[in-house]
Amino acid sequence: MTYDYHEPETVAEALALLALHGEDAHLVAGATAFTLLWRQGLLRPGHVIGLRRIAALGGITSTEGGLVIGATVTHRAIERAVEVGRYCPALTRTFASVATVRVRNQATLGGNLAHADPAQDPPPMLIALGAEVVATSAAGERTIPVDELFVDVFTTSLRADEILTAVRCPALAPGTRATYLKFLPRTADDYATVSVAATLRLADDGHVADVRVALGACGPTPVRARSVEAALRGARPDARHIADAAARVDADIAPFDDVRGSATYKRDMARVWTERALTELVS
Amino acid sequence: MRADRRLIDVLRDDLGSTGTKEGCSIGVCGACSVLVDGELLSACLLPAVFADGSVVVTVEGLAQGDELSPLQVAFIREGGFQCGICTPGQLIAATALLAEHRRPSDAEIREWMMGNLCRCTGYHGITRAIKAAAA
Structure with missing residues (x-):
């Protein structure tokens, strides 16, 4: 058994293929996760649509302080992009911490998010940064905050007629x-056994003006x-206060044995590493 | 070609280039490390069609005729292998490392080579060989 492989050169062509083949189609970019799932028989699409030749889906752009x-x-x-390091060094380190060089050379940002494995590294960091994904369909574009993208293990809120085309990180x-x-x-x-991403800003008086915390590997989805x-x-x-706040993480997570x-x-x-992350940010 | 064939299948089964080994088949062990247009990748994870039009370098491509690459010589001199099953992947990964960092630090070597597992001789000889080749 195999599948037909399609390699469109524009988003419009990819959307047309998606419309034509419907549930029998599967999108890939780096195809890292797909190759593993295909070989295990967990995915059996008749058509695979490769997005790698679509120029509009490549590239990193700085925008008014965002990305x-x-x-x-x-x-x-992403790990090597100067723009990413300038935007947020922790985002660079997050991508650099994924698996090995070989995997990082193949696996893509969009594939990572659409795959929706709850233990992956980029999602918690993107949630902590307040990032959103752009979902493109024939009807146009909509944005989904990354913390609303994940529904369950390997399941996102993307519709079957949508392609995840970009990620926007706010200023x-x-x-x-x-x-x-x-x-x-x-x-x-x-x-990771557990992972913690956090962003924090102190007000002039030293109090916490803003804080966002997200964890990976702590349940069926990355969780804020x-x-x-x-x-x-x-x-x-x-x-x-940090220890007390970190202890509250128990109410936010639903980890399982593995x-x-x-x-x-x-x-x-989760409590220990949340405390460590927050301590690092205020020291 | 069948769309679901991987680069490792084409290399070994179609082209008879059996220098590249298949170990774990899930992109973890590094035995199938290859360079595709200079980028280090796992041939067990890469759809072969992704390499269409690309230059693929395997362990067979490191020597110039009968002359081994400095890295291959260093692996021999420094005892960088024992059974040899992981060695093609170690050599390819280290070749990619040296292309990026001419003089890698110990930490850079460990970080880069972390994804290439050796289950018999250990990593000291491999690290020594890479440092010797970089010197």
């Missing part, structure tokens, strides 16, 4: 700090830790 990254840009290209308020921490008790190229944020917003960021740890252990580690 637009095309869906087919590889992890490695960050001056003084915003960001970090991404990945707890890797096994090997450096592993998926709104309880932690609420506990810290407006607070003085001393060790006690080879990287029991649910109980992940709950403990």
Whole structure:
């Protein structure tokens, strides 16, 4: 059994193919995840639409302090892009921490997000930055905040007639700090047992003006830790307030047992690594 | 060509270039490391059609005729292999590293080579060989 492979050169051609083949079509960019799922028999499309030749989906553009990254840009290209480092060094480090050089050379931003594996690295960081994806269909474009993109394991809120075409990272308020921490008790190229991304900005009086926290590998989707944020917003960021806020993460996550740890252990580690991330941002 | 064939299938089965090994088949072990237009990739994860029109370098392409590359010589001199199954991938990955960093630090070598597993001789000989080739 195999599939027909199509390589359109424009988004319009890709959308036409998607309309023609409907549920029997699957989109790929780097095809990293697809190749694995195909070989395991977990995906059996009759038609695969490759997006790699569509020039409009490549490239990284700085925009009034923000950033637009095309869906087919590889992890490695993002890791190496000067614009990304200028926008937010933690975003560079997030992409540099994914798997190995080989995977980063093949896997793309759009593929990463559409694949919706809850343990991947970019989603929590993009959620913490307040990024949104652009979903393009024949009807036009709509934007979806990254923290509303993920519905379940391997499931997004993208419609079957939509293509994830870009990611928009908003301009960050001056003084915003960001970090991404990945707890890797096994090997450096592993998926995280838990991961924590956070952005934080202090007001002139030293209180927390704004904070966003998101975790990976803590349930069926990457998750925003709104309880932690609420506990810290407006607070003085001393060790006690940070520890108290980090402990609230328990209400935001729903981890499950797997080879990287029991649910109980992940709950403990989520608290510990959230506290570490927030401590780093205020020190 | 069938669309679901991977680069590793074409290299080994169609072209008989069996220097590139298939280990884990899921992009983790690094045995199938190849260069596609100079980029380090896993041949077990790459649809072969993605390499259409590209220059693919495997371990067979490192020597110039009978003359081994400095890196290959260094692997021999420094004891950078034992059973040899991971060596084609180690050599290709290290070739890509040296193309990017002429004089990589120990940390850069460890970080880059982290995705190429060796299960018999360990990594000290490999690291020594890369440093020797870079010197």
